[in-house]
Amino acid sequence: MKSLEQIFADSLAINLNDISDALTYQSIPQWDSVAHMTLIAAVEDGYGIMLDTDDIIDMSSVGKAKAILQKYGVEIA
């Protein structure tokens, strides 16, 4: 299974080395509405979960994504 960082890198079309917990949406032009929905689809498919829409809206940084995924029982390495 892909790491969460790899999912972010693939979905936002940025280098894996640029992914950190501090990366926030709107901080880079690549993280726009369309990329956000690509990311959500990849996260749901990758972990076999279905996110609440409020969590989809709330997923505004890599760190926040990790916290949200914990609510769904996803263990992030």
Add this chain to the structure above:
Amino acid sequence: MQSPLCFSRYGITLKELQRDEIEMVRQWRNDPKIAGLMLDQTHITEEMQKQWFERMSQSDCQYYFLAWFKDQPIGVASLINIDREQQTCEPGMYIYVDEYRNNVVPFCVAFALNDLAFEVFSLQTLYGKIFADNAASVRFHEACGYTKYSERADRLGLFSLTQPDYLIARNKISRFIRY
């Protein structure tokens, strides 16, 4: 007096813009983060805004809405140049509240507006104008099903959207809108 048009879908309510809301909208519209996205970047004065609202209120070919989400006004949506004979119009929208600008919420607003145009106004084709260097807007419109049919010399791209293309595009994203 006719009651204001109000349309709710995808967690969004579009309420026809009222006189006591136009100053807030003027301030949003003049904010560089919004003005920078507009084809017309003229600074809007209070007087210009009042005159615009009066003209708009008298017209039956343009409608402006406040977009409400979670009991908060978050942006503006519009249908302008409504041509009932040709069954066409030009939708427009922006989200002002930062936390809702780059996730699923812009799609919620766009889909509510498009549903209103296709289902309530019974329009057949929607048109959009986007400068080629506004990559995010081009991507967003394409994700909503728009296709480019021409580009002017000043690099203004002309896009159109039919209802069948819209429904295909909407269904890919609306599955994530679980309200």
